[in-house]
Amino acid sequence: MNIRMLRLAPAWTDLLYALMSFALPGLGRASAPPPISQVEIRERAFYVNGQPFFPLMSWLQDARNFKVVKAAGMNATAGYTAGTNRKSNLAAYMEQAAEAGLYGVMPFDVQLKGHPFVLGYIHGDEPDLAHTINDAHVEADPSLRINPQNPLWKLVDGDPSSWSVLDPLENASFTIHLPNPVTVESLGLAVTISKGLALPKTVAFLAAGRELLKTNLAPKPGLQQFPLSQPATFKDLTIRILAITPGDQAWGSVGEVAGIDAAGRNVLLAPIRKEPQAWPEQTLAEYRAIKAADSSRPVFMTLTGNFHPFFKYWPEKNYALYPAYIAATDVAGYDIYPIYGWNKPDWIHLGHEATEMLVKMAVHRPVYAWIETSKGGQWTGPLEGQKEVTGEHIKAEVWMCICRGATAIGYFTHIWKPSYAQFGVPEANRLALRQINDQITRLARAILGQPREALAAIQSPDGVKLDMMTRECDGALYLFAVNYDERLRAATATIRVPHLAAGNPVSVVDEQREITADEGRFADHFAPLAVHIYRITPPRPAAL
Numbered sequence: 001m002n003i004r005m006l007r008l009a010p011a012w013t014d015l016l017y018a019l020m021s022f023a024l025p026g027l028g029r030a031s032a033p034p035p036i037s038q039v040e041i042r043e044r045a046f047y048v049n050g051q052p053f054f055p056l057m058s059w060l061q062d063a064r065n066f067k068v069v070k071a072a073g074m075n076a077t078a079g080y081t082a083g084t085n086r087k088s089n090l091a092a093y094m095e096q097a098a099e100a101g102l103y104g105v106m107p108f109d110v111q112l113k114g115h116p117f118v119l120g121y122i123h124g125d126e127p128d129l130a131h132t133i134n135d136a137h138v139e140a141d142p143s144l145r146i147n148p149q150n151p152l153w154k155l156v157d158g159d160p161s162s163w164s165v166l167d168p169l170e171n172a173s174f175t176i177h178l179p180n181p182v183t184v185e186s187l188g189l190a191v192t193i194s195k196g197l198a199l200p201k202t203v204a205f206l207a208a209g210r211e212l213l214k215t216n217l218a219p220k221p222g223l224q225q226f227p228l229s230q231p232a233t234f235k236d237l238t239i240r241i242l243a244i245t246p247g248d249q250a251w252g253s254v255g256e257v258a259g260i261d262a263a264g265r266n267v268l269l270a271p272i273r274k275e276p277q278a279w280p281e282q283t284l285a286e287y288r289a290i291k292a293a294d295s296s297r298p299v300f301m302t303l304t305g306n307f308h309p310f311f312k313y314w315p316e317k318n319y320a321l322y323p324a325y326i327a328a329t330d331v332a333g334y335d336i337y338p339i340y341g342w343n344k345p346d347w348i349h350l351g352h353e354a355t356e357m358l359v360k361m362a363v364h365r366p367v368y369a370w371i372e373t374s375k376g377g378q379w380t381g382p383l384e385g386q387k388e389v390t391g392e393h394i395k396a397e398v399w400m401c402i403c404r405g406a407t408a409i410g411y412f413t414h415i416w417k418p419s420y421a422q423f424g425v426p427e428a429n430r431l432a433l434r435q436i437n438d439q440i441t442r443l444a445r446a447i448l449g450q451p452r453e454a455l456a457a458i459q460s461p462d463g464v465k466l467d468m469m470t471r472e473c474d475g476a477l478y479l480f481a482v483n484y485d486e487r488l489r490a491a492t493a494t495i496r497v498p499h500l501a502a503g504n505p506v507s508v509v510d511e512q513r514e515i516t517a518d519e520g521r522f523a524d525h526f527a528p529l530a531v532h533i534y535r536i537t538p539p540r541p542a543a544l
Contacts, residue, residue, distance in 0.1 A: 032098045033075065035116035039297055041330065044359075044366045045407045045448040046298075048119070054444040055119065055408035056437045057105060058423070059370065063093060065423040066100035072430050073437025076119055078105035078300070078410060081422075094118065105300055108290045120331065121290050122300040127278035128325060129304050130313070136270035141173035145251075155257050156270045160190065160223070162255070166241065169198040169252035175238040182259060182267040183233040187213050188225035190255030198252040202243035207234035219245060223256055237268070274314070280324035287328040301329035302370065302410075305336035307361075308354045326361055333368035334358055337412065339389045340372035343380040346486045348393065348529075349465060352400040359405035368408035369401040373425045373433065376415025383417040391432025396529035398436055400484040402447060403469040409440070439510060443533070447480070449473030456497045464491035466526060478509075479534040481526070488528035496521045497536065509533040 040047040046055060058069040060079035069077060077097050080090055090109045094117055097104050103119040104112075112118050138152035145167040146152065152174060154162040166172040187205050205213040212232045217224055239257060259268040283301065290299055306313035307322045314321075326332050336354055338347035351369055358367050371394060375386040398409055411433065415424030425433065440447065449471035456479055458468040465485035471478045483491065498520055506515040506522050510533065515522050517536075524532060 031101055033101055033103060033117065036103070036119065037116075039119060041298060041364075041366060044362075044364060044405070046119075046366060052445050052448040054440055054447060055103075055105070055368065055410075056440060057368070057408065057410040058102075059410055059412055060414070061422050063096040066097055066102055068423055068430070070101045072411075072425070072433040073435075073441065074102065074411065074433075075437075075441070076103040076105055078122055079125070080106055091115070108293065108299075110293065113294045114296075118297055120298040120300050121294070122302070123283055123286060123329060124278065125302055126304050126335075127280075127283050127301070128276045128306060128321065130274035130276055130306075132272050133275050134270055134272045137177040139175045139177060144168075144172055144174070150253070153270065153272075155254060156268050157272050158256070158266070158269045159272070160255060163190075163192045163253040165251055165253050167251035169200060169241055169250065170244045172241040173238060175236055176257065176268060178235050178237075178268070181233055181235045182261065183231050184228070184259035184261055184267060185231050186225050186227045186260045188223050188256075188258040188260070189217065189239070190223040190257075191217055191219070191221055192253045192255045193219070193221050194253065196248035198247040198250060199245040200241045200252060200254065201245050202241070204240045204242055206238040206240065207232060207236060214242070221255075223258060225258065225260065231262070276318075276321065280321055280328060283325060284328040298330035298366075300331040300333060300368070301325065302333045302335060303358075305334050305350065305354050307334070308336070308350060308357060310350060310353070323361055326365065329365070331366045331368065331408070332358055332362045333370065333408070333410065335370035335412065337370075337372040337377070339387055339393060340375060340377045340412070341380065343377075343385075343387055345387055345393070348397065349400075349484055349486045351397050352404055352465075352467065352484050355401045355404035355406050366407045367405055368410055369397075369406050370410040370412050371397045371401070373411050373413050373429055374415055376417045376421075376424050378416035386417070389429065391429055391435075392529045394429060394432055395436050395531055396482055396484055398440075399480065399482040399531045400467060402440075403467045403480055403482055407448060439533075443478070443509070446471055446473040446476075446478040449478065452477060456495060459494045459496065460491040460526075462489070462491070464489045464493075464526070466491060466493055468495070475537060477536040477538075479536070481532050481534070483526040483528060483530045485528065490528055490530075491526050492523055493526055494521055494523050495534070500536065504536065507535040509535055 037049055046053045055076050056074045057076045057078045058074050060081050061069055061077050091111045094104045094115055098117040103117050105120045105122050106112055108121040134153040136153040136156045138155055140146055140152055147165040150164045152164050154164045189203055199219055200217055202216050204211055213226055215226050257268055258266045261267050287299055334354055336350050339345050355369055372389050374389050380386050413423045413425050415421050452470045452472045456470045458466050458481055460466045466483055468479055468481040500517050500520050502519040504517040506517055
């Protein structure tokens with residue numbers, strides 16, 4: 001039966017995997033992993049009970065999903081949710097994870113100290129994720145119903161595209177309280193127009209109970225300014241909508257209120273600013289508390305991908321926060337989802353770059369990357385317009401991160417469309433995950449082996465983006481190579497290995513083929529997003 005050709009509803013897919021876990025040897029078998037007596041970090045790699053270990057994690061799963069997580073080849077789950085079992089607690093949750101064959105990377109709780117299946121602890125998610133701050137004080141009249149998605153500070157944020165809902169619009173009143181008195185020569189209000197909504201028609205501006213201006217507004221979008229008969233000084237300014245043009249709905253919206261001084265400045269302006277969810281000193285305090293309570297397990301931290309300048313997310317000074325965040329953890333990770341998050345397959349190279357950046361910042365710490373597994377994101381428009389995340393995408397993203405130094409991988413499996421699911425991976429991608437993760441698990445010793453980058457190099461014609469990681473393990477040289485070119489260009493690469501003898505066989509791992517080397521080099525074809533792994537024995541003459 002060709003499982004890849006099936007198109008089953010998620011519930012049937014879960015049943016299929018449950019049946020496969022019994023039918024196929026080793027697939028999703030419910031058996032606890034070896035209890036952990038020791039977790040060490042050596043040269044940015046994990047060692048569990050003295051053996052190299054490559055974490056392959058799911059994120060925030062209901063315990064009911066643990067069997068399909070394990071069936072997809074993962075060996076750990078990160079984050080905690082009580083899910084459908086509201087009586088669950090961390091200890092019970094960990095027991096369920098262990099029964100499914102998974103370790104846990106959990107929020108710290110004293111009940112987990114010494115737990116034999118806890119791989120590590122994890123900070124609150126994405127401490128560097130920004131939230132919007134505005135210091136404006138805009139007070140609504142008690143008769144107004146305020147939409148929390150459109151707070152009144154948007155009336156003075158200086159952003160012409162933002163607006164606040166006034167419900168009802170007729171007789172709406174609000175007051176802008178300023179920290180210090182200002183003097184203005186003109187006042188203005190920006191009308192916003194939406195189909196079916198009422199429009200402000202006549203507006204009054206008042207200060208200290210005195211009317212400064214009463215005027216009519218044109219039914220057109222944008223800021224409309226009105227000069228005062230004489231300058232006015234105030235600390236509190238009240239705006240009242242005296243008359244409206246009715247719409248199908250009772251509510252309407254206003255875009256901006258402005259007060260212009262003699263120098264032409266809007267002195268009512270209160271711009272927004274972005275601040276992280278938690279500052280580095282907060283995460284450092286949390287880290288120290290965890291380590292003081294239990295130093296036997298490493299602490300993980302997932303950052304957003306906003307440390308990559310590509311996103312232009314922060315003012316320049318804020319990029320200096322990231323080394324301080326990393327100082328507050330033992331293991332640093334990030335999440336970038338080019339297709340799931342932005343619907344842009346041509347951004348797939350960002351994982352390669354971000355991993356390299358984070359590895360450099362993390363220095364001796366392990367680095368992990370969260371990888372997308374399907375479409376169905378909540379921010380990328382209607383489902384029918386979202387681009388597919390394929391098994392080829394997943395595999396290329398995983399290996400471009402490993403080639404740049406990741407020594408753990410996580411998978412984000414949540415979808416919101418067509419409906420929410422914590423493990424919404426389509427069946428073809430579940431099988432791809434199984435193949436990817438089984439290969440990583442089998443080759444973990446080699447992936448975490450001794451770096452030997454000086455012993456091999458990859459070259460591609462026409463600037464096709466290829467990368468390769470070289471490791472030595474058990475007397476063999478392993479070359480892990482990936483085509484991460486977002487232009488989906490194929491290439492025939494030349495791989496140079498000094499001292500490689502002509503005629504030496506090069507085994508292509510898991511592809512049932514061999515390449516015969518030329519003197520000091522061999523060549524191979526890379527389809528778009530292709531991954532090839534080579535094993536060479538011996539890597540060089542014994543005398544060298």
